[in-house]
Amino acid sequence: MTLTTEPTAPARESVKAPRGYLVVGRAVAVPMRRASVLAFAGLLVLLLAAAVATLTWGRLGLDPADLPAALLGDAQGKDRFVFNRLRGPRLTVAIGVGAALGLSGALFQSVTRNPLGSPDVIGLSAGAGAGAAICALMFPGTVPVALGALIGAVAAMALVYVSTGTGFRNPARLVIAGIGVAAMGAALTQYVVYALERDKASVLTAYVNGSLTARSWSDATTIWLVLLAVAPLTALISRRLDIGEMGDDISEGLGAEPKKAKTLAVILAIALSAAAVSVSGPIAFIALTAPQIARRLTRGSGPHLLLSALTGALLLVAADLCAQQLPLFDDLPVGIYTMAIGGAYLGHLLIREWRRGVL
Numbered sequence: 001m002t003l004t005t006e007p008t009a010p011a012r013e014s015v016k017a018p019r020g021y022l023v024v025g026r027a028v029a030v031p032m033r034r035a036s037v038l039a040f041a042g043l044l045v046l047l048l049a050a051a052v053a054t055l056t057w058g059r060l061g062l063d064p065a066d067l068p069a070a071l072l073g074d075a076q077g078k079d080r081f082v083f084n085r086l087r088g089p090r091l092t093v094a095i096g097v098g099a100a101l102g103l104s105g106a107l108f109q110s111v112t113r114n115p116l117g118s119p120d121v122i123g124l125s126a127g128a129g130a131g132a133a134i135c136a137l138m139f140p141g142t143v144p145v146a147l148g149a150l151i152g153a154v155a156a157m158a159l160v161y162v163s164t165g166t167g168f169r170n171p172a173r174l175v176i177a178g179i180g181v182a183a184m185g186a187a188l189t190q191y192v193v194y195a196l197e198r199d200k201a202s203v204l205t206a207y208v209n210g211s212l213t214a215r216s217w218s219d220a221t222t223i224w225l226v227l228l229a230v231a232p233l234t235a236l237i238s239r240r241l242d243i244g245e246m247g248d249d250i251s252e253g254l255g256a257e258p259k260k261a262k263t264l265a266v267i268l269a270i271a272l273s274a275a276a277v278s279v280s281g282p283i284a285f286i287a288l289t290a291p292q293i294a295r296r297l298t299r300g301s302g303p304h305l306l307l308s309a310l311t312g313a314l315l316l317v318a319a320d321l322c323a324q325q326l327p328l329f330d331d332l333p334v335g336i337y338t339m340a341i342g343g344a345y346l347g348h349l350l351i352r353e354w355r356r357g358v359l
Contacts (some may be wrong), residue, residue, distance in 0.1 A: 024177035036307065039297040043310045047095070050317045054091045055083070057325055062087070083166020085218075093215040094320045094334075095313045095328075096223035097276040098286055103234065103305055105287030106267040106294070107235055110241045110303035112171040115349075118287040119273040122178025125282030126185030127156020128274075129208045132281065133192040136204050150278040156181050157270050165308025168266035169259050210335025212285030212320050219279040226275035229270050234305055236270075237261050242302045283335045286312050292345075315341060 039123075056064050060082050062075075067215040069075050070083040105118045119125070131152015135143040159168055163177040183209035193204060240261040252258060273287065294304040297311075 004125075026299065033300060035298045035300065035305075037063060038305055039294070042313055043297075043307065046313045047310065047317060049094070050314060050321055051091055053315060054321050054324070055087050055289040057321070058133075060086065065141045070293040078188075082140060089213050089215045089220050090218050090320070091317065092217075092220040093167040093223060093279055094212055094317045095213075095284065096220060096227055097283065098279045098290075098313035098316030099309040100223060100227055100272040100276040101226055101283065101286040101316070102294075103230075103288035103309040103313070104276070105289075106291040106305050106308035107234065107241070107269040107272075108287070109291050110244065111177060111262045111265045111269075113172070114175070115292055116288065117175065118268065119269055120159055120282070120287060121182070123154050123156045123181030123185055124178075124273050124339055125277065125284065126189070127159075128282045129154040130188040130192070130275040131155065133189045137192055137206070146205075146278045150274055152185070153274040153277050156185055159329075160340070168263045171262070173264070179346075202210055209333040210281040210338065211333040212323075213333075215279065223275055223279050226271065230272055233264070234266055238262055238305055240301065241265060252266040281333075281335065283316065283338050285338050285345070286303055286315055289342055289345045290315055290350075 016328070033217070052064070055067060055070070056062050058305060060078075061081060062070055064078055066075065066079050070079055070088075085216050108119055108122075109115060109117045111117075128149040129152070132145050132149040134152070135148025137147045157179050159175045160174065164170055164173040168174060189208065230319050240257065244261060276283070291304065291308040293315075294307035294311045298304060298307065316334065316338065319341060320334045322333055322337050323334045
């Protein structure tokens with residue numbers, strides 16, 4: 001009689017997945033937390049509701065009954081014009097830019113371990129504003145404003161990289177250098193706008209504050225291509241970033257290579273923010289607030305990359321809906337509304353920390 005240790009087929013099928021994990025096939029087990037699943041479902045429903053409202057509300061809004069035809073490309077007449085030229089590209093860009101900024105902020109906050117950290121802090125938005133100002137006002141018609149913003153953002157990040165002396169590996173030096181670069185970028189923007197071309201400054205106001213007006217399908221294609229390219233890389237390092245929450249020493253001991261993970265995370269965050277800035281201008285506070293809201297919805301540790309992206313998309317779509325529909329203001333740049341959201345959130349944090357006795 002032969003003794004075998006190979007389990008029979010029924011025995012293999014009876015093995016249950018560990019609690020809190022979603023098993024895919026025989027080799028992959030994805031951790032799933034109830035709070036994260038509920039938060040994802042709730043945010044997705046709210047985002048869909050905001051998207052439908054964006055397409056249907058207002059004087060030029062589509063009839064809800066005609067919305068499926070518009071989504072399938074079968075709209076005709078006015079509905080076709082509204083969806084393809086006015087509302088559709090604007091909504092698609094808003095979702096993509098919001099997701100990119102939310103994901104970028106989550107990566108940056110995970111690296112710096114600072115809840116107030118975001119790519120804005122290290123001068124990316126200020127550099128983009130300076131690049132846009134120079135191209136739009138000093139070289140009008142020669143270089144597109146969006147390309148100028150992208151060049152300015154990349155130049156600012158290059159300056160930060162050189163200024164730290166350690167590249168993107170040291171979070172403390174990164175923030176300090178970024179604050180200095182942001183100040184210089186803001187000063188350059190103000191100099192160009194007010195000192196050199198004061199009479200033409202109004203043409204740049206909307207872009208510098210961040211705007212989704214007159215977006216096109218090419219803008220939507222740009223931001224979504226970057227998102228699709230970056231998303232797999234963020235998924236690959238998400239586990240390392242999660243381990244990194246326990247500190248560099250423990251991460252190193254577990255083989256997570258924290259220095260490499262941090263450098264790659266910062267590069268990906270910069271790529272996402274630069275892409276967002278190139279299509280919408282520097283929209284403030286989404287990268288700062290979205291990761292913190294996602295973290296508080298789940299009450300758990302970790303970077304929460306997917307939830308941060310979804311939260312960022314919801315915040316920007318909701319802010320843009322306000323920009324389009326509020327009767328007291330005539331299509332203000334969406335960046336002004338996100339500034340209001342960010343200011344209210346920072347005020348909430350200040351009061352909460354004061355009540356806890358931290359401040």
